[in-house]
Amino acid sequence: xxxxxxxxxxxxxxxxxxxxxxxxxxxxxxxxxxxxxxxxxxxxxxxxxxxxxxxxxxxxxxxxxxxxxxxxxxxxxxxxxxxxxxxxxxxxxxxxxxxxxxxxxxxxxxxxxxxxxxxxxxxxxxxxxxxxxxxxxxxxxxxxxxxxxxxxxxxxxxxxxxxxxxxxxxxxxxxxxxxxxxxxxxxxxxxxxxxxxxxxxxxxxxxxxxxxxxxxxxxxxxxxx
Amino acid sequence: xxxxxxxxxxxxxxxxxxxxxxxxxxxxxxxxxxxxxxxxxxxxxxxxxxxxxxxxxxxxxxxxxxxxxxxxxxxxxxxxxxxxxxxxxxxxxxxxxxxxxxxxxxxxxxxxxxxxxxxxxxxxxxxxxxxxxxxxxxxxxxxxxxxxxxxxxxxxxxxxxxxxxxxxxxxxxxxxxxxxxxxxxxxxxxxxxxxxxxxxxxxxxxxxxxxxxxxxxxxxxxxxx
Numbered sequence: 001x002x003x004x005x006x007x008x009x010x011x012x013x014x015x016x017x018x019x020x021x022x023x024x025x026x027x028x029x030x031x032x033x034x035x036x037x038x039x040x041x042x043x044x045x046x047x048x049x050x051x052x053x054x055x056x057x058x059x060x061x062x063x064x065x066x067x068x069x070x071x072x073x074x075x076x077x078x079x080x081x082x083x084x085x086x087x088x089x090x091x092x093x094x095x096x097x098x099x100x101x102x103x104x105x106x107x108x109x110x111x112x113x114x115x116x117x118x119x120x121x122x123x124x125x126x127x128x129x130x131x132x133x134x135x136x137x138x139x140x141x142x143x144x145x146x147x148x149x150x151x152x153x154x155x156x157x158x159x160x161x162x163x164x165x166x167x168x169x170x171x172x173x174x175x176x177x178x179x180x181x182x183x184x185x186x187x188x189x190x191x192x193x194x195x196x197x198x199x200x201x202x203x204x205x206x207x208x209x210x211x212x213x214x215x216x217x218x219x220x221x222x223x224x225x
Numbered sequence: 226x227x228x229x230x231x232x233x234x235x236x237x238x239x240x241x242x243x244x245x246x247x248x249x250x251x252x253x254x255x256x257x258x259x260x261x262x263x264x265x266x267x268x269x270x271x272x273x274x275x276x277x278x279x280x281x282x283x284x285x286x287x288x289x290x291x292x293x294x295x296x297x298x299x300x301x302x303x304x305x306x307x308x309x310x311x312x313x314x315x316x317x318x319x320x321x322x323x324x325x326x327x328x329x330x331x332x333x334x335x336x337x338x339x340x341x342x343x344x345x346x347x348x349x350x351x352x353x354x355x356x357x358x359x360x361x362x363x364x365x366x367x368x369x370x371x372x373x374x375x376x377x378x379x380x381x382x383x384x385x386x387x388x389x390x391x392x393x394x395x396x397x398x399x400x401x402x403x404x405x406x407x408x409x410x411x412x413x414x415x416x417x418x419x420x421x422x423x424x425x426x427x428x429x430x431x432x433x434x435x436x437x438x439x440x441x442x443x444x445x446x447x448x449x450x
Contacts, residue, residue: 019245019295023239026294032294036322070250073302095260097261145427175430176248177428203402204399211445
């Protein structure tokens with residue numbers, strides 16, 4: 001089977017909104033896990049076969065770099081016009097006070113969703129995406145600090161204050177770490193607990209479920225259960 | 226007072242190892258918080274005065290981009306030779322099987338530490354930094370999957386399996402999310418709980434303390450206390 005094609009749209013998002021989810025996936029990737037299995041690291045035997053065969057694309061309107069939070073300047077790997085066919089598209093959260101979705105990005109998002117491909121948003125990404133119309137009439141969430149703003153700016157969307165919301169092929173999450181939790185859930189469901197436990201251990205990540213409760217018993221807590 | 230100068234050394238780290246900490250700091254920055262206070266968002270009155278005045282630098286040996294995990298290509302903002310005087314330096318974790326610290330980076334790290342400035346590492350960053358000699362005889366930690374490897378590769382370091390370790394001006398953390406926890410602790414200690422609570426809420430981040438237990442009551446949990 002061909003590798004999954006995973007794209008991140010380079011609106012000027014808060015860096016961790018995309019990097020958190022992307023590094024959960026890259027930690028679960030055949031590329032990383034095969035290197036560890038080949039080096040015979042403990043617990044890695046047979047893991048490559050269970051890992052995600054995935055390639056990542058960073059998509060801008062042009063090949064110009066984009067400046068994100070913390071003075072991060074990221075280079076696109078492709079453009080809206082040259083991007084290979086994607087299976088998944090992620091939109092992180094831009095500054096909701098200043099950002100306006102461009103017509104080209106809006107068209108790119110609409111086409112992706114119309115083809116039945118999966119769209120993920122994190123943080124204020126849903127508010128940016130709402131301007132494309134793909135959330136019209138859908139259940140969705142957004143960074144919880146901006147739910148009221150979202151209701152005013154995009155009243156046709158059924159905004160909910162949840163950790164994440166799945167409506168058809170559109171997955172929307174709240175703040176950055178809720179976005180990581182959403183991807184943790186996606187990995188557990190689609191690739192199983194062996195891969196998930198490896199990823200969570202490698203990142204020392206303790207994901208929460210859709211209600212905000214820990215998925216697994218604490219890895220390190222000595223005070224709590 | 227001049228802004229804090231915060232640098233991230235562009236060894237080919239796992240992207241989230243640096244971006245997690247950097248976006249905690251950027252979310253606590255005067256730049257971001259002033260924009261929210263000026264827009265009169267709820268709860269922001271008086272917050273800019275408490276925020277961190279900080280500038281970020283991404284430091285490579287040259288101005289060539291660096292490819293990180295998830296196909297992220299980052300542009301340096303400066304080089305080892307042109308970087309302004311730093312207050313803080315962060316080293317994220319590279320692939321411990323393949324990465325060798327370059328002489329120029331080793332010299333840069335040694336000089337930073339010798340000047341009494343603060344060095345932070347996350348994930349396998351401590352293992353990379355150990356090659357510079359600055360951890361000799363010091364207490365330190367590293368991604369917990371690599372503590373045994375670290376003991377073999379750098380036996381002069383007093384490796385510990387803790388969430389993070391502070392020894393003098395050197396702060397070392399375990400996996401990526403333990404690194405985020407370490408920076409959460411740093412923000413709480415130095416900038417207080419008003420700023421910390423804003424950051425944790427904005428990122429939907431529930432940091433753990435040095436023993437791995439939650440710092441604050443759960444923000445969203447309905448199942449757990």
